[in-house]
Amino acid sequence: MGRQINFKIGIIGCGLIGTKRSQALGSKGKLIACADININRAKKIAGNKNIKVFQDWRQLLEIKEIDIIMIATPHNQLSRILLQAYKKKKHILIEKPASKNLKEITKVISKVKNNRIKIRVGFNHRYHPSIIKALEIIKLGIIGKPMYLRARYGHGGRLGYEKEWRAKPSVSGGGELIDQGSHLIDLSRLFLGEFNDVKGFINTYFYKMSVEDNAFLTLKTRSNKTAFLHSSWTEWKNMFSFEIFCTFGKLDINGLGGSYGREQLTLYKMSKKMGIPKQKKWKFKLQDVSWKNEINEFYNDIIYNRKPKSNLNDAYQSLKIINKIYKDSKYDYIS
Secondary structure (H helix, E strand, C coil), rough: CCCCCCEEEEEEECCHHHHHHCCCCCEEEEEEEECCCCHHHHHHHCCCCCEEEECCHHHHHHHCCCCCCEEECCCHHHHHHHHHHCCCCCEEEECCCCCCCCCHHHHHHHHHCCCCCCEEECHHHHHHHHHHHHHHHHHHCCCEEEEEEEEEEEEECCHHHHHHHHHHHHHHHHCCCHHHHHHHHHHHHHHHHCCEEEEEEECCCCCCCCCCCCEEEEEEEECCCCEEEEEEECCCCEEEEEEECCCCCEEECCCCCCCCCCCCHHHHHHHCCCCCCEEEEEEECCCCCCHHHHHHHHHHHHHHHCCCCCHHHHHHHHHHHHHHHHHHHHCCCCC
């Protein structure tokens, strides 16, 4: 039997996402340090275990035995911390969108050249069981080739949402589009390919804030495969819907687990006589397992010295689309 691999991990940013990351490390990862400007949040993740806590993330980066840095801070800190962790030759899992805007991610990519340092962008939605199963069905050609997709993703915010960091463009780089919308863009690229025709608009309907609370997109590839996307902070009830329409049927994904409801995938397969399609349904656990699936993929990226499938180029492609929508909508926080 081979030696048990145990990566030593440091987490920077100990809010909701940092906490989820800490709970999904599995048997191959061991948290040894965490940092947050709010030291109490770092202490909460550390608990009573022998885990070092810092208020200054730069102190965490000085710990030589750390193998992997996970970055889960507000968007305006992502690029800066990534480049410093890269200089320390740490493997990095950075939350999407990986940078506050297109300009920042372009700068990061220009400075990251060492392929032995693995950098994975946290587009965890790729690792939901329903998404994995849908990709498998399409690869097998069971319902033909994808033609277009339609997706909606949203929640209802909460009291005081307009006072949080996501509502401050200097920190977030934007609103709902760069938040949940970036996941829809990434998944659309995964199923349909690259988009060369980008149209859409954003608007602030409800919240008294300077970033958008809704985004509407129409994205087309060179072969006219099309994605119709709507992301919303005024959905009121958490929801996720992702439909892929193919030449002989469709795939309908609903839910993400947790507060978004049980994750389900329904396959609709047309018969040669048309009419009512045959159906097959998969129901997955209520628990959101995408975080564990994603980190296991990253461990294997490092072990087998392979390029992460969700990388800085994926972040760049997503931010390029976001940048165009912000520019076309005349929102002034893209610089």
